[in-house]
Amino acid sequence: MDSTLTTLAGQIAQLDAVDPAQLERMRHEALTAPAPWKAEYSTYQSGGWWTTSLMNGSGDAADVTIDDCAARPTGLLARMPATSALLADLGLNYMWVRLARLEANAFLWEHRDYDELDQVERHRLHIPLHTNTSAFLVTGGTKVHMTGGRIWRLTPTYAHGVCNLLGPDRIHLIADVYADDTYRRLARRPSLHPANAEPLPAAKETLLAERLQAARSMAELGYPEAAERMLLRLFYAYALPEGTVYDLIAELHTSLGDMEATTRWTAAKRRLLAITA
Template structure:
């Protein structure tokens, strides 16, 4: 195993194969859901990331903002027998289960999760149902394509983001659960394959200044959103420092003399990177 893979194993790993026939049936059930998809965590995304809940403490599929509690099936899951079978086959103490759909061209920006939860141990598992080569997770200066057919673990307390550059859509089941002895045994067997990880190049000073200049030109031309997104997308192209895209947006607005927008992005960085209230 490479040093990169070894360093990533406490952040993301494969946990073993799942029944592909059952996964295909689950994917068919998900495709049949045409309503109820919810836009949430708007500051975290470019637009095009939709969720709905299958299990949560309230039993309501539109309730998608994570918090502690014991999960019960929502009205959506009650109409999905194959998905119920899949979830019942996993030895988990479930807090929340969501469907997460990322449309073509959509980004979930660099962020950290779980800052609002209690101090007990939480774990996040992914079951990819539909994906494509341009749909990748960016984490710790690397990109990883989470393949269909396996259960994956993601530790969302580390900075990460997701993009789906060209599409088609990417759809995962996302499970948030509590620590159990059975889960600990599964996690202990986590692994990564040699081709899972692609290392990103560093963002050196020259490249940084060039990218900032491009964004500043977009801003001066009246395209503020494009300028911001240009800098946020650096996380998916380069091995950046912690929250560097947000720092660059703040710097861009400071150079443009817009102190209000600079403060807004300084505050947004604190929220998305799990620093608010520290």
């Protein structure tokens, strides 16, 4: 890997392969199991992001707000034998395991994870079960399509966002695991292929000014939420300094004289990006 990919692999990387036949059985289970999908973390998303739990502290699949716990299987996992077998074979120390479904034209806005949890070493693993090439993650100014067939590791303490532009639904198994020797063996050879990582173009100041003016025009016509979303989506098209989209939205509302909205979006930036200073 070149130096850019090596750096990026600290944020997102491929680990071991998954047996194709088992992966297909897991995909079928994810698509057909009677899952109680929940729309949690509403401030982090556009709508269209749903999760259901396979392992957690309560054993209830509808309990989807992650926390530190000694995870145990939910009733849903009991109905998914291929998925249960893979999780058992990996032998990891699970904190939480979920299915996450992202619909077409849906976004998880730029954010960081784990800030509210105990400061212990943990890692997030993704196994793509059902995806498409318009579904990708953005981190470090690069968009990464997590292809099927491998276990991926995401370091969610780096600012990142996810989108599914065209569909069909993107469904991933997401396992948050505590670091131990089993995890370290799994993660001993992380890799990131250039075909999976596409650097986004830098956004010139003139372009950002044009988009901000377009958003202001939209808001003045009575569509402030659409204006906000237009600015939020810049994160998925351009390599931007961290938090730029939130700063643009705050600037939009300041220009409109709506200081309550400016304060709200400034606070949202601090919350979503876990800014404490």
